[in-house]
Amino acid sequence: MDVHEQRTRASDADRSRTAERLATALSEGRLDVAEFDERTRRALAATTLGDLAPLTADLPVTAVDRTAAKKEVDRKKIRAEWGYWAGGAVIMTGIWGVASVTQGEPKFFWPLAPLVIWGLILLAEMIWGTDD
Secondary structure (H helix, E strand, C coil): HHHHHHEEECCEEEEEEEEHHHHHHHHHCCHHHHHHHHHHHHHHHCCEEHHHHHHCCCCCCCHHHHHHHHHHHHHHHHHHHHHHHHHHHHHHHHHHHHHHHCCCCCCEEEEEHHHHHHHHHHHHHHHHCCCC
16 A cells, blocks of 8 residues: 555545454454454544554455455556557547648548447447456
8 A cells, every 4th residue: 555545534435344354354263352343443433544454454355355456457457448549549530630631631530440449349348348
């Protein structure tokens, strides 16, 4: 966790997620009742993500945590892919524009075909996902 994330204010959802993770650790026998109570009290009183992180740092990553992490990575990949699409759109439209200006008349907007195909592929990945 970087310095900015440590100082980011914790939401009610962040505090609840931490308390749920602590409850799971209690049910698995990783925490005793006294430690669970203390950590849960601190979780519910936390104001920043940096306050929450140490409360679960010594607990193993659960399947739910891995799933949430994978979803976040997938969202970042999708945002990056759409960024590449937008960059490609700018470049192809620029090439089309320069060609149209230098030839003195607007030409057929050829970037439409690759952009539509690329966009449909990205939409399909968003809907059905990928098997990395």
